[in-house]
Amino acid sequence: MGIKTECVKNFFKKPSTKNYPKEKLEAYPHFRGKIKYFNERCIGCQQCFKNCPANAITFYKKGRIDFDMGKCCYCGLCVDVCPVAAIAFTTEFEYADNDKKKFIVK
């Protein structure tokens, strides 16, 4: 089969791409997107803060931690080390913005 046949075939097929943002791909359940922080569960052990390789976490006090998604490398270490599961990943991936302050998850 040559490239010409393939080209002609593709004329009659649906496009391979999605018409974003009208249509969207579903993220898979394992997908590591924006972080969610459950501040009422946090016991203030600072494990997440000490382990973050990207220095994306600022610890103020128990129940008050900032996660800077602009710095985060989505390694999942903070989620793994948290003893009370106060941090979780969501599958949200659309939070690009011009304003850096909007990257901070509280």
Next chain:
Amino acid sequence: MHDFTIPVGPQHSSMKEPMCLRVKLDGNTITDAWMRLGYVHRGLEKILENKTVIKALYIAEHTCGICSFTHSLCFIRAVEGMLNINAPKKVNVLRVITAELERVHSHLLWFGFAMHEIGFDTLFQYAMRERESILEVFERITGNRVHHSFNKIGSVRYDLTSGDKIFILEKIKEVENKLPLYFSTVTKNKVIHARLISVGIINQFEAKKFGLVGPFARGSGVKIDVRKDDPYAAYKEADFELVTEKGGDAFARLIVRLREIEESIKIVKQMIKALGDEPIPKPLPSISLPNAEGYGRVEAPRGENFHFYRIENSLVTRGKIKTPTFINISVIPHLLKGKTIGDIPVILSSLDPCFGCMERIIVVKNGKEEVLKEDEFRYKYC
């Protein structure tokens, strides 16, 4: 005739990453070439210092965006060697699956861009479409499309469910079905032949002399592959061919990479068969290491990756990363001599360079040390 020296880059039409190439021209023929690098130096080795081993794993992974898994595998190989951990077979098999899928995606990406370089954009679009299937697999099995963060010390992040296995097999089948189309196109198309055959020839002797690695060396008939020479993870059990071609030109490198995609798909299929049912172990929560030094090497899509680490009091005090492009790039001026300007993009892209992961440059002048502030450095050398 006047001699002209013109700069090509740092911003190219051909490549996505910055590199300054200066070529001396006699008419349209290149008589000499120099390179200037260092535009995307990130100081990664410095960032690695004084980090715990668990943190450093994810930093080492960020050396490269295209072959990030092989960098983490390299780190794991060094650290597991120091700790005397033998990861269970299942973990090794999962690592091989991910590493080979990454090779498929990297080679498809390269194939697409190489075709784009010579103006064959139809094939570029098709290669990107096939690559998307592999990225989807990554998203499903590792949780991220690019930086997978899949490796952990002594373990991996997720196990594969039976649904995942079927999904992987389906997706690699899609790629496999399209490979004959690529082969028939590149072997028959006259434009591809005119642009690639006899361009950037490097023979076996010279390839060894420059110490080339990866598909670049294998295109010149050098049998070099860490997967065969020093098997790691589960590569001992894998049955695959070490692909070499005799031509030594850009076309031979193209064929080597396409055939490697075939071999990688073969390995993934074997490994999925070899997956046992036992659960994967829990990763180590914290690691205390005595003072130790160790190295790891793995076969990345572009050639041999080498990481060296020194660990003192459980902290990494020195990291040295050598990526394949660092070795292969040295041959570029040699290859360009006697060629024309139009060959520059083809020769450069046939190397599959990845500057972001290569740049480890410090200024040493006349053997004397120079300590510079950022501003001074910019003023003097940029």
